[in-house]
Amino acid sequence: MIHDQARYVENGQYEPLLSEKETTEVEIGENDDSPLPDDLTRDSVELPDVSEPELARHYTRLSQMNWSIDSGPYPLGSCTMKYNPKFTEDVAADPNGSVHPDRSARSVQGCLGLLHGLQEYLARIGGMDAVTLQPPAGAAGEFAGILVAKAYHEANGEDRNEVIIPASAHGTNFASAAMAGYDVVELPSAEDGRVDVEALEAAVGDDTAALMLTNPNTVGLFERDIEHIAETVHDAGGLLYYDGANLNALLGRARPGDMGFDIMHYNVHKTFATPHGGGGPGAGPVGVVDELAEYLPSPRVRERSSGSGYELFDPERSVGKVHGFQGNWLVLVKAYAYIARLGDEGLLDASAKAVLNANYLGSQVEFDIPYGPYHHEFAATSGEKDAADVAKRMLDYGVHPPTTKWPEMVPEAMLTEPTEIESKKSLDDLAAAFNAAAADDEETLADAPSRTTARRIDQVSAARNPRLSWRALDGDE
Amino acid sequence: MTRERGSPYAPHADAEMAAMLDAIGVDDEEALFDIPEGVRFDDEFGIEPRSEQALRRELTALLAKNDDLTEFMGRGHYDHYVPSIVDSLSQRAEFITSYTQYQPEITQGFLQALFEYQSMLVELTGLPVANCSMYDAATALAEAARLADRVRQASGTRVLVPEFLRSGKRGVLDNYLAGAEMTVETYPMDDGNVDFDALTELVDDETAMVYAENPTVRGTIEERLSDIGDLAAENDALFCLGTDLVALALLEEPASVGADVVVGEAGVLGLPTAYGMGLGLFATREEYLRQVPGRLVGVSEDAADKRAYTLTLQTREQHIRRERATSNICTNQAWVALRAAIHLAWLGPSGLVDLAEDCVRDAATLAERLDALVGLQAPIHDRHHFREFVVHTDQPAAAIAEDLETEGYAVHVVGEHLLQVCITDANAHDADGLVAAFEEVL
Numbered sequence: 064m065i066h067d068q069a070r071y072v073e074n075g076q077y078e079p080l081l082s083e084k085e086t087t088e089v090e091i092g093e094n095d096d097s098p099l100p101d102d103l104t105r106d107s108v109e110l111p112d113v114s115e116p117e118l119a120r121h122y123t124r125l126s127q128m129n130w131s132i133d134s135g136p137y138p139l140g141s142c143t144m145k146y147n148p149k150f151t152e153d154v155a156a157d158p159n160g161s162v163h164p165d166r167s168a169r170s171v172q173g174c175l176g177l178l179h180g181l182q183e184y185l186a187r188i189g190g191m192d193a194v195t196l197q198p199p200a201g202a203a204g205e206f207a208g209i210l211v212a213k214a215y216h217e218a219n220g221e222d223r224n225e226v227i228i229p230a231s232a233h234g235t236n237f238a239s240a241a242m243a244g245y246d247v248v249e250l251p252s253a254e255d256g257r258v259d260v261e262a263l264e265a266a267v268g269d270d271t272a273a274l275m276l277t278n279p280n281t282v283g284l285f286e287r288d289i290e291h292i293a294e295t296v297h298d299a300g301g302l303l304y305y306d307g308a309n310l311n312a313l314l315g316r317a318r319p320g321d322m323g324f325d326i327m328h329y330n331v332h333k334t335f336a337t338p339h340g341g342g343g344p345g346a347g348p349v350g351v352v353d354e355l356a357e358y359l360p361s362p363r364v365r366e367r368s369s370g371s372g373y374e375l376f377d378p379e380r381s382v383g384k385v386h387g388f389q390g391n392w393l394v395l396v397k398a399y400a401y402i403a404r405l406g407d408e409g410l411l412d413a414s415a416k417a418v419l420n421a422n423y424l425g426s427q428v429e430f431d432i433p434y435g436p437y438h439h440e441f442a443a444t445s446g447e448k449d450a451a452d453v454a455k456r457m458l459d460y461g462v463h464p465p466t467t468k469w470p471e472m473v474p475e476a477m478l479t480e481p482t483e484i485e486s487k488k489s490l491d492d493l494a495a496a497f498n499a500a501a502a503d504d505e506e507t508l509a510d511a512p513s514r515t516t517a518r519r520i521d522q523v524s525a526a527r528n529p530r531l532s533w534r535a536l537d538g539d540e
Numbered sequence: 541m542t543r544e545r546g547s548p549y550a551p552h553a554d555a556e557m558a559a560m561l562d563a564i565g566v567d568d569e570e571a572l573f574d575i576p577e578g579v580r581f582d583d584e585f586g587i588e589p590r591s592e593q594a595l596r597r598e599l600t601a602l603l604a605k606n607d608d609l610t611e612f613m614g615r616g617h618y619d620h621y622v623p624s625i626v627d628s629l630s631q632r633a634e635f636i637t638s639y640t641q642y643q644p645e646i647t648q649g650f651l652q653a654l655f656e657y658q659s660m661l662v663e664l665t666g667l668p669v670a671n672c673s674m675y676d677a678a679t680a681l682a683e684a685a686r687l688a689d690r691v692r693q694a695s696g697t698r699v700l701v702p703e704f705l706r707s708g709k710r711g712v713l714d715n716y717l718a719g720a721e722m723t724v725e726t727y728p729m730d731d732g733n734v735d736f737d738a739l740t741e742l743v744d745d746e747t748a749m750v751y752a753e754n755p756t757v758r759g760t761i762e763e764r765l766s767d768i769g770d771l772a773a774e775n776d777a778l779f780c781l782g783t784d785l786v787a788l789a790l791l792e793e794p795a796s797v798g799a800d801v802v803v804g805e806a807g808v809l810g811l812p813t814a815y816g817m818g819l820g821l822f823a824t825r826e827e828y829l830r831q832v833p834g835r836l837v838g839v840s841e842d843a844a845d846k847r848a849y850t851l852t853l854q855t856r857e858q859h860i861r862r863e864r865a866t867s868n869i870c871t872n873q874a875w876v877a878l879r880a881a882i883h884l885a886w887l888g889p890s891g892l893v894d895l896a897e898d899c900v901r902d903a904a905t906l907a908e909r910l911d912a913l914v915g916l917q918a919p920i921h922d923r924h925h926f927r928e929f930v931v932h933t934d935q936p937a938a939a940i941a942e943d944l945e946t947e948g949y950a951v952h953v954v955g956e957h958l959l960q961v962c963i964t965d966a967n968a969h970d971a972d973g974l975v976a977a978f979e980e981v982l
Contacts, residue, residue, distance in 0.1 A: 077846065078649075081656055081885055089889040091790060098900040099924055103761055105793040110663055110889040115625060118885055126634040128649035133633035139642070146549050147637050150592050156627070159603040163613040164816025166950055167942075173605035174815050187585040199675040199817075200871040202858070210715060238858035238868035242686075244719025247863045285574045315581065322579045332871065336549070340875025341650040342640040342835065343673070344817065384711030387678030388617065388816025400599060405547055406589025412546025419552075419569040423560040436574045458646055466642075469859075484549050487556040510843070515645040518843035522644075525840035525852040529829060531669055532655070532662040536839060 078124045081111035082533040128516045129341070130463055136485055136493050138424075140440045140466040140478025141233065141281055143311050143333035148404065151337070151397040160396060164388035168374045174392070175373035179364045181348075181399040188402070188410070189307075189327050190320025191350030195359040197390040201308065204328030204347025205239035205275070207360055210382040211326060211351060212273045212302045213243055214358040218380060221300065223272040229258055231282070231470040233308060236275045245272060252472050256284050256434035264295055271301035278322070279309050281470045281478070283421065283437030293323025302326060302355075307347075310334045311482065312418060312439035315411035319350075326351050331398035338397070346394040360385050414439070416483035420490060424481050427494035429501050433473055440480035442473040445501070450475040452508035453500045459514045460496035548592075609950040610970045614928040614962030615757055616677060616706050617816060618808045620786065620895065621965050622879075623886050626810055630879045640835075640874075644850040645842070651849035654874060655837045657881040664788040665802045666795025667823040671834040673806070673873040674820025678709040680803035681751065681782060682716030683822065683833040683867055687801060688749035688778040689720050690831045690866070696748040696777065697722045700739070703729045704757050709782075722748065732760035732921030732930075736767055743775045753782040753804075754791055758960065759903065759928030760921050761791060769798020784808045785821065785880065787926055789889075790896035800825055809887075810879030819876040830856060833867030835874075895965060899927045902963045902971070907931075909975050910961070915982045920958070928962035930954060935982070943981035949974050 088109040091097055097104055113121070130137070137144035154160075162171050182194040198204035209226065216223050226240035229250045237247050248266050253259040257280065267274070274296045278286045286292060296303050305319040305327035311334045319327045331337050332345035339345065351359060361377035361384065405413060417439045425432055430443035443465075445453045454464035454477070465479035477497075481490060500508065512518065530536060552560075557569075566572060590598065611619065630636065634649065641647035641654075654672040661670035674680040685699045699717065701710065703726045713724055727742050728735040734752055743750060750772045754762040762768075765781070772779035781799040783791065785806045794802045807819035824832060830853065838852035858865035887895060903925040910918040910931055919929035933940050937953045944951060952960040963971060 078652065080652070080659075082659065087889050089893050091893065097790075098897055098904070099761070099790070103763065103792060103924060104790055105796070108664070108789050108889045108893055110660060110892065111885050112888045112890075113885060115886065118625060118882065119629065121885075122629040122653070122882060123632070125649035125653050126629070126632040128647075128652075129634045129638055130643070130646040131634040131636075131638035133637045137639060139639060142639060144639055148549065148592075150596060152631065152636075154596060154599045157600060157603045158812075159600075159606050159608070161812040161814050162606055163611045163619070163813045163950065164617055165613055165615060165952055166609070166611070167945065170607040170609060170945055170950065171815075173603040176602050176605060177599070184585070184587060187587070190581070199679075199873075200869070202868040202870045203675065203679075206715075206868060210718070213718075234858040234860070234862045234865070235868050235870050237862035238865045241863035241865075242716065242719050242868050244721075285576075287574065287576050290576070290578055313575075315585065316573055317575050317579050318581050321581055338636045338875070339639045339871070340636055340873075341638045341647075341654075341878065342874030343872040344675075344874075344876055345871040383715050384678070384708055385715060386816075387676045387706065387708035387712060387818060390816070391675075392815035392817045394817075396599075400595060402587060403590055403595055403598075404592065406587045407585050409547045409589050410585070410587070412550060415569045416547065416550040416552060418572045419557070419560060419564075422564045422566075422572050426564050436572070438573070454643070455645070458643060463643065463646070483547060484551065486551040487560055489551075490560075512645050516648045517645045517846065517848040520644050520842050520848045520850045521840045522850055522852065525838040525850050526855070529836075529852060530839040531829075531836055531852075532659040534659065534662055534668070 078121060080533050081113055081121065084117065085112050086110060087112035135462060136481065136489055137463045138465050138479045138481045138493060140480045141308055143480060143482055145336050145482040146484040147336050147338040148401060151400040154400045155393045155396040172372050175364050177396060177399055179373050181395055182364060184402045185329055185348055186350055189329065189350045190318030191327060192353040193356035193359060194348055194350045195363055196348045196395055197360045197386050198347040198349060199386050199391045200343060200345045201328055201330040201347040202235040202239055203385055204349045205235055206242055207385045208304055208326040208328055208349045209240055209243040209273065211355055211358040214380060214382050215355055216272055223270055225270040226272055227266050227274045229276065231280060231472050232275060232277060233306060236306060256282050256472065257286055258292060260288050260291060263292060267295055267299035267301060271299050273302040273304045275304040275306060277306040277309055279312050279438045282434045282442040282473065283440040284434055285438060289322045308333065309439065312414055314414040315407065316414060320352065325355060331394060335398040335401045337394050344391045344394050346391045346398065358382055413483045420481045420483060420485055424479065424490045424494055427491065428497045430477065430497065440478060442470065443477045443479060444473050445475040445477055448508060450477050452511065453477065455519060456500040456503055456508050456511035457496045458512040460499055462493055462496045609945060609948055610967055610973065611950045612961045612963060612967055612974055613950055613952055615952055615960060616805060617813065618927065619813045619964060619966040620808055622810060622812060622883060625886055626879050626882045629882055630875065635878060636875060641851055644848065648849055651837050653878050653881060655849050657877045658837060660881060660884050661821055661823050665823040666793045667802060668826045669829050669832060670823040671832055671836055673877040674822050674834055674869065675873060676818030676820045677782065677803060677805040678712040680820030680822045681709055682713045684780045684801040684803050685713060685717055685722065685749055686720060687828060687831050687833065689722055691828055692748050696746045698747045699724045699749045699751065700727050700742060700747060701751045702727060702734060702753065706757055732756060732758050732923050733762055734764060734768060736764050740771060743771055743777060745775055747775055747777040749778040749780050751780045751782060755787055755926035758921060758930050759925045760923040761926055765792055765797035773798055786896050786899060789892040806880045807876060809883040811876060819873045819880055831866055832856065834869050834872055898965060900924065902968050903927055903929055906961065906963050906971055910978060913978055913982060916978065927964055928960055931959045931961055933957050933959055940981055944977055947977035947980055949977050
């Protein structure tokens, strides 16, 4: 299979930059008609000056040079790239829902009703008592959750300065804990790929503020000792934080709250099929157990105590704000619509098929998969072959490759998560791409890809000689 | 072909299910779950599935419960008309359903669009480095302060911010600095603008960053930005300027007034009001490049020596550097940045400058009209204004705002006798209506 995109290469039809089409420099106040005196204005502005039809073609062309979940499988491990229903876009675009964030609560009962409904849904799905929708991404949710933990310990007069994180965790866990001022204690994995419980027991203590855990973890394994882990952390006075990145594997089968987690974030752009938008926006709501609810960021939404309807309120000992306003509204609308569309049986079915798909694909892939039994994702190893090279070669076979070289506990890892939306045929195609790349010789792999919009891109020179705007290209070519 | 009931987006037919289970060697998919009995969830959420059609009706009805008001609101979040082409092109599935560009060879399109977004920010700010988005203006400001901490570790932990600053920005700033052992202090304002003499008293060699806004949260245009830039430079403090994409087209160029970092709201273009969803802009000087938070798209070459775009300098980011990363931001606002870029390109330089000039003219005209009404004085600050201004009311401001709502208009209450009014191309057509509503309720 040759990518549709490749025709741009074959025809030599690279899409020029807007700046290479036409730019115009406009002088400010050149006819003395500026409404401001000269000393308060700039002299001129130079920007692209392109007609609407040309813009339509420019961005249409760029879109065609871009892989997406609507183009084909996107089995990036831990990213949960699943199909984004179309109707949720229409709901989110409803002009009635687009209001200024400072509007009075009485005048935005529709927005508040939806947000309150989403808080409820997420609380039930996670087994949590209270939810905030403010964090604009999963990492922002982690940060908010850790701030809540910090406020809780401080209110109890406890000075705890460490957050424990398994080595295989997402990098954001480490960065978020550090941003909140914590020292990070890295926890090694046991031989079976799960948390090393003995190492955990040795690591926890009076300094432990929290343990951040992903379950199933980043190679798809369920932390079977979760009850013991929770007890160990709680006995030491610490809190248990759930990273919701892999929640898709558990929907309706196990809930973080029931497992003993005190704080969690939801990646609604993963689990609840809201579009990733080429890198965002997402949303990272945070759920907590009752005794932490008063620390959540403000404002939250609740039912009015008198009469009907909803109001915003500031939790009593709120940590404050992690977003200037109320978060990424459009994403939250889509998450609500998706959850309501599926309901109990749809959510349960989504996790069943996600796990089935991962296991079926794993059974068809010829690379070794060191850890199991896995749920929604598996970490294959390309062994002697460079995982990045194999991935580039998979591009030639018309699929998007998995996440490569992560987590580090698997050498030459190819972390694969097909999600529930792929059919058997599609999974067979994916397996064929894996296996064909596995059979190719080193030279072919190193030369890949050859059928894509761009050939292998030199990332080293991009970093060594950063050219970050079209200004930096002046004098090139 | 039959499917069991369940997720409408799982494509499995019964025969396929059977073949897959057979290949794995299990009887049913429940056998694949390795969850201990003690933590299994056997209850229900009680969420009733709905058909697509029923759900659309339900949500349309729910959102219709918002009152239909014409908003004359701003204070850091602005509504400009978004041309249809922005929706049409940004909604293309290849853009909205794609992921971060970790395989650049098949994501050249989005990478180029983000590179162009960065490039337009470089043109507007005059600073050579712009990232391809933060969450919003508040988080961008907070990231700027953390950048100041990293680049000036040797001395100084104080961040100085204006007395008039949105509480949301201050709140996020406080939180982002909680782990950095930095302190935030305010400096006074003088008739809506920076009180430069008071600021001079406060800036010392313990100051890591001085933050000012142009326009200010009250809509005034700063008159001494170069002096603030010089003051910060003399004290080895970073000068961070908060602004927005439209204001950048007209007001003093940040680079020319000595700004080291520019932050602010880029969602003024491309986004509807969206209940506060934003797009943070972030630009800085070359020397801080390796301390910049967030994603950067750079130019490189492919194996055929052709120009190609790629995410670059990723060693700053959390997925590589973990707790030593320049920021925890991973998922950002890339699609919103695409929308802003399309809107910017659609306006072009003349359209953008015209829009910005109207923000000055229309605010002045509306203030004059409100000032003519008995019981109102506008604007309270004797300054040039951009989009918005503060109005003094003889009667309690909250009561007037509430009455205006019944007339179909929303404005801000910013003090016991102070309202704030914002006018843009999105509501200018109804300025007569707002003035009439004020007359009605006064």
